[in-house]
Amino acid sequence: MREVHIEQVTRAVRDLCIRANTELGDDVIAAFHKALEVEESPNGRDILERLIENARIAKDEKIPMCQDTGMAVVYLEAGQEVRFVGGSLEEAIHEGVRQGYAEGYLRKSLCDPITRKNTGDNTPGMIHYRIVPGDACRLTVAPKGGGGENMSQVVMLSPSEGIQGVKRFVVERVNESGGKPCPPIIVGVGIGGTLEKAALLAKQALLRPVGSRNEDLQIEALEKEWLNAVNDLGIGPQGLGGRTTALAVHIGTMPCHIASIPVAVNIQCHSSRHKDIEL
Amino acid sequence: MPDSPIHLKTPLKTEDLTPLFIGDRVLLSGTIYTGRDAAHHRLVELINGGEPLPLDLEGQVIYYVGPTPPKPGQALGAAGPTSSYRMDAYTPALLEKGLKGMIGKGARNQSVKEGIKKYKAVYFAAIGGAGALISRSIQSAEVIAYPDLGTEAIRKLDVKEFPLIVANDVHGGDLYESGMKEYKR
Numbered sequence: 001m002r003e004v005h006i007e008q009v010t011r012a013v014r015d016l017c018i019r020a021n022t023e024l025g026d027d028v029i030a031a032f033h034k035a036l037e038v039e040e041s042p043n044g045r046d047i048l049e050r051l052i053e054n055a056r057i058a059k060d061e062k063i064p065m066c067q068d069t070g071m072a073v074v075y076l077e078a079g080q081e082v083r084f085v086g087g088s089l090e091e092a093i094h095e096g097v098r099q100g101y102a103e104g105y106l107r108k109s110l111c112d113p114i115t116r117k118n119t120g121d122n123t124p125g126m127i128h129y130r131i132v133p134g135d136a137c138r139l140t141v142a143p144k145g146g147g148g149e150n151m152s153q154v155v156m157l158s159p160s161e162g163i164q165g166v167k168r169f170v171v172e173r174v175n176e177s178g179g180k181p182c183p184p185i186i187v188g189v190g191i192g193g194t195l196e197k198a199a200l201l202a203k204q205a206l207l208r209p210v211g212s213r214n215e216d217l218q219i220e221a222l223e224k225e226w227l228n229a230v231n232d233l234g235i236g237p238q239g240l241g242g243r244t245t246a247l248a249v250h251i252g253t254m255p256c257h258i259a260s261i262p263v264a265v266n267i268q269c270h271s272s273r274h275k276d277i278e279l
Numbered sequence: 280m281p282d283s284p285i286h287l288k289t290p291l292k293t294e295d296l297t298p299l300f301i302g303d304r305v306l307l308s309g310t311i312y313t314g315r316d317a318a319h320h321r322l323v324e325l326i327n328g329g330e331p332l333p334l335d336l337e338g339q340v341i342y343y344v345g346p347t348p349p350k351p352g353q354a355l356g357a358a359g360p361t362s363s364y365r366m367d368a369y370t371p372a373l374l375e376k377g378l379k380g381m382i383g384k385g386a387r388n389q390s391v392k393e394g395i396k397k398y399k400a401v402y403f404a405a406i407g408g409a410g411a412l413i414s415r416s417i418q419s420a421e422v423i424a425y426p427d428l429g430t431e432a433i434r435k436l437d438v439k440e441f442p443l444i445v446a447n448d449v450h451g452g453d454l455y456e457s458g459m460k461e462y463k464r
Contacts, residue, residue, distance in 0.1 A: 041462060043302060043444055050406055050442070058411035064357040067347050067410040105356055107347040107430055116317075118429060147362050147384075147407070179455055180362050180385040182407035234462030238407055239385060240302075240444060241458020271408045 001083040002135040004279055006092035009076075009084070009139070012277050013096025013125070016141035017072055018104035020275040021064045024055040027209040028247070028272050034211070035184060035237075035244040044242030048184075051237075051270060066271045069106035070143030072097040072125040073203070075276075081135035090127065097125040100141075109146065128200065142207060142274035148185065148267040151177035154199050157261040166191060166263050167226055173265045174230045174246065179239015182269035184247045186210060187230060190264040192254040198262035201252035206268045210248045223249045247272075284442070290338030291379040293399045299445050301452035305403060306440040311340040311382070313434040315361055318425055319369040326372050333424035333433065336373060340380035345430040346420075347410070355420040355436070357410030360384040363402070367391050374398040386455035387447060395447050402447035404454070416441040 032052050039045050058065035074093055078084075086092075101108055101122035108122045126144075153173055157165050170189055177185075190201025214220040227249045236242020247270070256262055282304070287295060289309030299305070312334060314322070325332055343363055347356030363383030367390070370381065374394040381400070384407035395402055405413060416438050424433040446454045 041458070043304070043458075046304070047406055050409055050412055054406075054409040054412040057415070058357075061411065063350065063353075063411050063414065064347050065411050066408045067345060067357040067359050068361070069347060069357075105348045105350045107345065107356075109345075109430075150362070178386055178459070179404075179407075180364065182384065232464040234459045234464065236458060236462055238404060238444075239459070240404060240446070240454050241460075241462045243462060269408055 001081055002079070003083050003085050004137055006084055006086040006089055008279060009089065009092045010096040010099065012139050012279060013074060013093050013141060014100040014103065016139065016275045016277060017097060017100025017106065017143065020141050020143050020273040021069045021104060021106055022062050023059050023275070024065055025209070025272065025274070027211055028270065029055055031210045031247040035247065039237070039242055039244050041236055041240070041242035043240050044237040044244060047237040048244065064106055066145065067107055068109060068145035068147065069101070070145045070273070071110060072100070072122060073142045073144050074125045074127045075130070075140040075142070076127065077130045077132055077138040079134040079136045080131050082137050093125050093127055094123045097123050137279040138276060139279060140207065140274055140276035145269055145271065148181040148269045151181040152264070152266045154195060154262065154264040156195065157263055159259070159261055161261065163222070166261060167229065169263055170226055170265055171229050171233070174235070174267070175233050177267060178235055181267045182271070183235055183239060184237055184244045184270050186268040186272050187226070187246050187249045188266035188268060189249065189251045190266070191251060191261065192256040193262055194256070195262055197254060198264040199266065201254060202264035202266035205250035205252040206266060206272065207274055208250050210272065214251065219251050219253065223251055289340050291340060291401070292338060296379065296399060296401050296449050299401060299448050300450065301445050301448050301454040301457065303445040305443045305445060307340070307403070307443055308439050308441070309437070311342050311436050311438055313344050313346070313436060314341045315343050315345050315431050316365055317428050317431040318433050319366050321425060323369045323372050326376065332376070337377035338379050339377070340382060341373070341378060342436065343381070343383035353414070355414060355417050358414050358417060359410035360405040360407055363387055370394060374400055382443060386453070392447060392451070392453060396449065396451045399449045401445060401449065403443035404446040405441070405443055413441065
């Protein structure tokens with residue numbers, strides 16, 4: 001068994017929280033530049049240019065690109081031959097979130113769902129574990145803001161509605177969201193599984209680099225078709241009208257029950273933040 | 280390219296706002312106040328109870344923002360707009376008290392749009408997610424009410440050339456509707 005000390009986990013989560021919030025991925029910045037080539041709206045172009053500048057300022061000055069520094073969504077992919085030592089693994093992740101949000105001057109945006117009292121340190125992290133073969137260990141932190149999350153939805157469609165029904169739901173969700181989730185957005189779609197698996201597929205689809213191709217050619221064709229449909233809505237950057245409503249549609253699928261088509265749409269604002277590290 | 284931006288200074292008067300039309304780019308300077316969900320709730324409770332407000336809203340501008348904590352040497356951290364629709368339920372009462380401008384992101388509901396027209400106010404869209412860029416326009420920040428609300432406290436900000444786009448004007452225009460229509464296929 002390979003041993004990983006939990007202090008290493010805390011440290012990694014802390015650093016990833018800060019880096020994710022201050023350094024926008026090159027894939028997203030490249031997508032902004034690509035959008036500038038097709039955007040016709042003068043205000044839309046102005047917004048895209050300012051978003052590129054915003055990312056540069058955030059990185060240079062090491063300040064958050066957006067004031068909504070989000071909930072810390074943490075993915076831990078742990079090899080089954082890894083043993084975590086030194087204390088509670090889960091507490092170590094929360095401690096990393098606590099340290100990252102305090103030391104990185106990030107906003108504490110979590111509260112009790114009933115009393116609305118702020119938890120004060122942006123904990124708990126929203127953790128998803130996956131056990132994989134081997135002794136590798138990968139940590140990903142993806143801060144998720146409230147705007148896009150509020151516009152996200154899960155639905156259980158009837159099989160008779162078919163793939164056209166899924167498309168209708170996805171496009172309508174983006175249409176109803178309008179400018180609220182800070183377009184240009186990335187549309188994460190989960191199709192299949194159970195209610196909660198569909199939601200997780202949609203969220204994990206957001207981790208794929210923007211502009212990357214789906215390995216499944218049939219799904220890739222759907223991603224292209226739905227991206228065009230979404231961009232034909234005219235919502236545009238910030239919802240003020242334009243060609244660039246979404247930078248990408250990413251779809252994840254898995255088998256589901258013969259009686260249903262679970263579909264989840266997880267909307268990601270243009271601050272598509274995620275950083276990962278191998279432990 | 281869009282026309283060159285219009286420079287505006289707070290407090291705002293009706294005559295400042297009449298020449299503005301949706302889609303205009305504005306650079307706003309002067310004093311503005313921050314306020315989001317929890318602060319709006321408290322202000323409207325005071326209005327409903329007939330009690331005085333912690334600030335005089337006449338001619339003022341409220342910015343819907345919950346900033347990040349400042350790093351040493353900064354006036355305020357990242358400070359981009361939050362979604363305005365969550366403030367819609369409270370906004371007509373504030374417009375009645377003289378509020379002239381709002382800064383946020385995303386479309387407003389019908390009663391806010393009617394209030395903007397009736398009280399000759401303006402709703403500006405700031406660039407959502409451009410928190411680092413916008414922080415450069417903020418010269419100073421001071422909590423003036425509800426410090427217990429943390430990021431949601433009411434702050435007085437001095438801003439210089441804060442980049443904005445007119446989203447709802449005194450003439451009844453709504454950029455969220457007309458902009459989308461213009462580019463819909």
